[in-house]
Amino acid sequence: MASASDPDRNADPKADPKPGHLYVVGTPLGNLEDMTFRAVRLLQSVDLIAAEDTRHTGKLLQHFQITTPQISYHEHNRQSRIGEVLHHLHSRQHAVALVSDAGMPGISDPGYELIVACIEAKIPVVPIPGPTAAITALCVAGLPSDRFVFEGFLPLKGTARMARLQALSQEDRTILLYEAPHKLLKTLADLAKALEPTRPVTLGRELTKRFEEFWRGTLGDALVHYQTVAPKGEFTVVIQGASRQAPLLSDQVIQAELEHLLGQGVSRAEASRQLAQATGQSKKLIYQLSLGIETNVIPD
Numbered sequence: 001m002a003s004a005s006d007p008d009r010n011a012d013p014k015a016d017p018k019p020g021h022l023y024v025v026g027t028p029l030g031n032l033e034d035m036t037f038r039a040v041r042l043l044q045s046v047d048l049i050a051a052e053d054t055r056h057t058g059k060l061l062q063h064f065q066i067t068t069p070q071i072s073y074h075e076h077n078r079q080s081r082i083g084e085v086l087h088h089l090h091s092r093q094h095a096v097a098l099v100s101d102a103g104m105p106g107i108s109d110p111g112y113e114l115i116v117a118c119i120e121a122k123i124p125v126v127p128i129p130g131p132t133a134a135i136t137a138l139c140v141a142g143l144p145s146d147r148f149v150f151e152g153f154l155p156l157k158g159t160a161r162m163a164r165l166q167a168l169s170q171e172d173r174t175i176l177l178y179e180a181p182h183k184l185l186k187t188l189a190d191l192a193k194a195l196e197p198t199r200p201v202t203l204g205r206e207l208t209k210r211f212e213e214f215w216r217g218t219l220g221d222a223l224v225h226y227q228t229v230a231p232k233g234e235f236t237v238v239i240q241g242a243s244r245q246a247p248l249l250s251d252q253v254i255q256a257e258l259e260h261l262l263g264q265g266v267s268r269a270e271a272s273r274q275l276a277q278a279t280g281q282s283k284k285l286i287y288q289l290s291l292g293i294e295t296n297v298i299p300d
Contacts, residue, residue: 016126017046017095022085022118024111025097026104026130030209032063039128040064047094050085050114052101073098078110082117089123097128104132108152108178133207134176137236141174141202142216144240148174154187165194168239175239181205181231188226191239192219200240206233249279251289258290 017023023042028034043049043066050073051057057070073081088094098105098114104127105111118125134150149171155161168175168191179187191199197220206212211233215225219239254275261271268290276283 017042017097018124019047019095020089020092021095021124021126022089022115023095023097023126023128024105024115025099025128026132027057027060027099027102029102029131029133029136029207030212032060034131034208035060035064036128036130039130040066042128043068043097043099045095046097048085048088049097049099050081051099052105052110056101057099068097073110073114075110078113082114085114086117086121086123089118090121102131102133104130107132107134107150131208133178133204133234133236136207137202137204137214137238138174138176140214141204141238143200143202143238144174147172147241148176150176153178154190161190165190169194169196170242172241172243174241175237177237177239179235179237181233181235184231184235185223185226187237188219188223191237192223195219195239195242197221197223202238204236204238205231207236209233249281254279254281254286255289255293258286259293262290262293 023046025039025042026036027039043061043064046068049057049061049068049070051070052072052074054070054072060066061068061070071081071084073085085096088096098111100106100109100111106115115125138145138148151164151168154177155164177187191201197218199219201217201219201222203215203222204213205215215222217225257275258271261274262268266274268287272283272287272290275281275286
């Protein structure tokens with residue numbers, strides 16, 4: 001369905017690329033067979049490709065026989081390049097594709113700022129989905145995946161890093177991080193200290209590549225392992241969240257819930273069972289509280 005910000009977008013995906021549109025194109029993490037047919041067609045058809053590293057992307061384009069011209073767009077030139085890309089798009093004569101070195105642009109990536117600039121300029125932004133390292137690692141980590149939080153790269157040092165680690169120590173969702181090999185040992189040491197060394201973790205490296213590897217254990221054991229085996233390749237770190245125990249409720253809150261259930265005709269024993277299950281608190285203590293509440297229900 002076309003959005004309000006893109007009223008002229010054709011529902012037929014084969015109508016892409018359209019002039020004046022930015023296409024955010026996912027590319028393989030490593031294995032070129034993960035390239036989608038749609039991504040190949042878009043990169044063949046756009047007028048210009050904004051690439052994080054033109055030499056790296058050039059190898060990908062050569063493999064798929066794509067001859068579309070490139071310009072570099074990366075961390076160090078993004079401020080000057082944003083205006084240039086917007087000029088191509090504002091003319092409504094050019095369609096531009098944005099690619100990163102691997103995976104989806106805009107995820108822990110300078111492409112984010114170009115995407116925001118296009119949105120603010122009311123230039124349509126179209127995602128062309130592809131692999132993402134975080135989700136690739138999460139789905140095989142063997143850790144809870146019903147709720148998770150992506151943290152990207154931790155702050156390098158100082159109070160910002162300490163504050164982030166402290167916040168993560170209380171995070172009950174599964175945590176996803178990226179880390180470079182030469183920084184992995186320090187990050188594992190800091191995580192083991194802040195989150196406890198017994199916290200389960202899965203580390204994936206070189207995802208989809210020849211030397212892809214997954215290591216599973218605890219943060220403490222991971223630190224020992226990679227002190228012995230030198231880290232190589234880019235890492236995705238998946239950490240189990242803090243225990244999801246329900247917070248203890250006051251007697252007043254539990255009593256109010258008991259009065260509500262007893263008023264509905266639920267027996268003391270059943271009301272106590274339900275509240276114990278919901279709160280994680282003692283069924284016996286909850287039942288004792290229920291004895292102080294008058295009810296018309298026949299005693300258990």
